[in-house]
Amino acid sequence: MLNSPLWAATAGIALVGLSLPGAEAISNGVARLPVLGYNTWNAYQCNIDEDLLLTTAKLIKSLGLQDAGYSYVNIDDCYAEKNRSASGDIVEDKIRFKGGMKKLNQQIHALGFKTGIYSDSGWFTCAGYPGSFNNEARDAKTFSDWGFDYLKYDNCAIAYDSITRQGIVGRYQRMADALAQISATAKKTFVFSLCEWGWSQVWLWGAQLGHSWRTTGDIAPQWDSLAAIINFNSFITQATDFYGRNDLDMLQLGNGGLTFEEAKSHFTAWALMKSPLLIGTNLSAITPDILGILKNKEILDINQDSVVGKSISPFRWGINPDWTSNSTHPAQYWSGPTRDGTVFMLLNTLKEPSTLSFNLTESPWIRAGRQYSVRDLWAHTDNGTAVRTFTAENVPPHGVIALLLKDAGNEPDGLFPACSVWWQCTDKNGTHVGG
Known part of the structure; x- marks a missing residue:
């Protein structure tokens, strides 16, 4: 290992x-x-x-x-x-x-x-x-x-x-x-x-x-x-x-x-x-x-996606710092492209219920400034629209959330801060405009 x-x-x-x-x-x-x-x-x-x-x-x-x-x-x-x-x-x-x-x-x-x-x-x-x-x-x-x-x-x-x-x-x-x-x-x-x-x-x-x-x-x-x-x-x-x-x-x-x-x-x-x-x-x-x-x-x-052959990959490890190997607590936040959108896997590696939350743009497959429809691949339900963040509450011990996010257009105007990753946000005149 x-x-x-x-x-x-x-x-x-x-x-x-x-x-x-x-x-x-x-x-x-x-x-x-x-x-x-x-x-x-x-x-x-x-x-x-x-x-x-x-x-x-x-x-x-x-x-x-x-x-x-x-x-x-x-x-x-x-x-x-x-x-x-x-x-x-x-x-x-x-x-x-x-x-x-x-x-x-x-x-x-x-x-x-x-x-x-x-x-x-x-x-x-x-x-x-x-x-x-x-x-x-x-x-x-x-x-x-x-x-x-x-x-x-x-x-x-x-x-x-x-x-x-x-x-x-x-x-x-x-x-x-x-x-x-x-x-x-x-x-x-x-x-x-x-x-x-x-x-x-x-x-x-x-x-x-x-x-x-x-x-x-x-x-x-x-x-x-x-x-x-x-x-x-x-x-x-x-x-x-x-x-x-x-x-x-x-x-x-x-x-x-x-x-x-x-x-x-x-x-x-x-x-x-x-x-x-x-x-x-x-x-x-x-x-x-x-x-x-x-x-x-x-x-x-x-x-069996005929368009994208790649595996999902972690975009954040969660409990551990990124790139840390832990045989009992592996990476928790995963994503990857598919022919129909971006798929996410959220893995609760704990023996107790856990809330798992992430900024959408932590995944490299998500565009900033857009909102996304959310499909739950286990409940087989459409769960509204995600804007900037997604939170799954009370994920069961050693349980999983599997989601398919599809681009649903521009995010609403007037959101604050102006960027989902606020510490990177800069006005064209060079002024930092973080939260």
């Missing part, structure tokens, strides 16, 4: 104007926008089989989640036999996937979904199944032949340096090259998700190889885990744009450990930071409240 305001400030600035070799090469027609879908790991870990996957796909459809945009059904670790075949191929578990991955993919595709699979850049996956090191081209072909559309690529069981002669970028490059070759020969394009955990500053190089990159360790269904992930990612928001984005890990809604307000904050932060949104919940036990969060169309529309 970040440990000081100086390091944090450096991290926040480092990506501005960054141009990396090959950064545009991954713009290959898939995952221009964040992927929405489902992943088996959080809810089931290794307890998966073909019946569970097919049942889950049908539930995503029947619950209306497919209509809301969740279009991927992804298998995580533990789907394979422990040993490769005599010819060296990964083999699906003969008992749990007795019908074969190809048939399972055909069934799930027939329901209108795309599908994802998992592997690892080391000898073994994190659960001890065959990894793809030294078999990248072979495994890419297997995944293509099986019919998958997405590959999550993990970082466990790494071979000795004397064998790889590569750093982390080189190890991931091997699979990126294999997928590119599949695209060229089999005309099969994969979404490539780097599950690298962020320890090698993956946000600096991930766009060269993949469509998303994990920036932290695994998420847990606890507020402290969410706060730490939000805090870390608050300093690297510049890395996210079309075709490549920071991945904050899977959605932990409905797995216990979070209050309803915390679940709303979780979903809001992930969606507005343009993270992939992969549900990790047992859908057979999902509650209407959690389903309502996952299907919030106004929040999802911003995650």
Whole structure:
């Protein structure tokens, strides 16, 4: 984690104007926008089989989640036999996937979904199944032949340096090259998700190889885990744009450990930071409240904005001085442009209700001298017009306010002081005219 305001400030600035070799090469027609879908790991870990996957796909459809945009059904670790075949191929578990991955993919595709699979850049996956090191081209072909559309690529069981002669970028490059070759020969394009955990500053190089990159360790269904992930990612928001984005890990809604307000904050932060949104919940036990969060169309529309690909970013930290890293109390005031206006996220990081207030022009996306209509993206209500300031009272503990502000014309005449930021206000004759 970040440990000081100086390091944090450096991290926040480092990506501005960054141009990396090959950064545009991954713009290959898939995952221009964040992927929405489902992943088996959080809810089931290794307890998966073909019946569970097919049942889950049908539930995503029947619950209306497919209509809301969740279009991927992804298998995580533990789907394979422990040993490769005599010819060296990964083999699906003969008992749990007795019908074969190809048939399972055909069934799930027939329901209108795309599908994802998992592997690892080391000898073994994190659960001890065959990894793809030294078999990248072979495994890419297997995944293509099986019919998958997405590959999550993990970082466990790494071979000795004397064998790889590569750093982390080189190890991931091997699979990126294999997928590119599949695209060229089999005309099969994969979404490539780097599950690298962020320890090698993956946000600096991930766009060269993949469509998303994990920036932290695994998420847990606890507020402290969410706060730490939000805090870390608050300093690297510049890395996210079309075709490549920071991945904050899977959605932990409905797995216990979070209050309803915390679940709303979780979903809001992930969606507005343009993270992939992969549900990790047992859908057979999902509650209407959690389903309502996952299907919030106004929040999802911003995650899937076809005009603006950038994440929201903090414009003020709030409890802490700006650019301070605090894993339990991350930045509270965030904003970003959208195709329809400026979106704001106000996050109460305290364990008690709090009032959150800001000057509109603290956000770089707001024009001075204008007034703005206010849309509450959770209450789904139009809340009048904001002039210069906005205040949200009694925000619940660990709760969130999400707003869309749209320009509504010039602010009323005769306001005092003459400038919303009064200490900067100067008459044309040079006279200071502050409040």
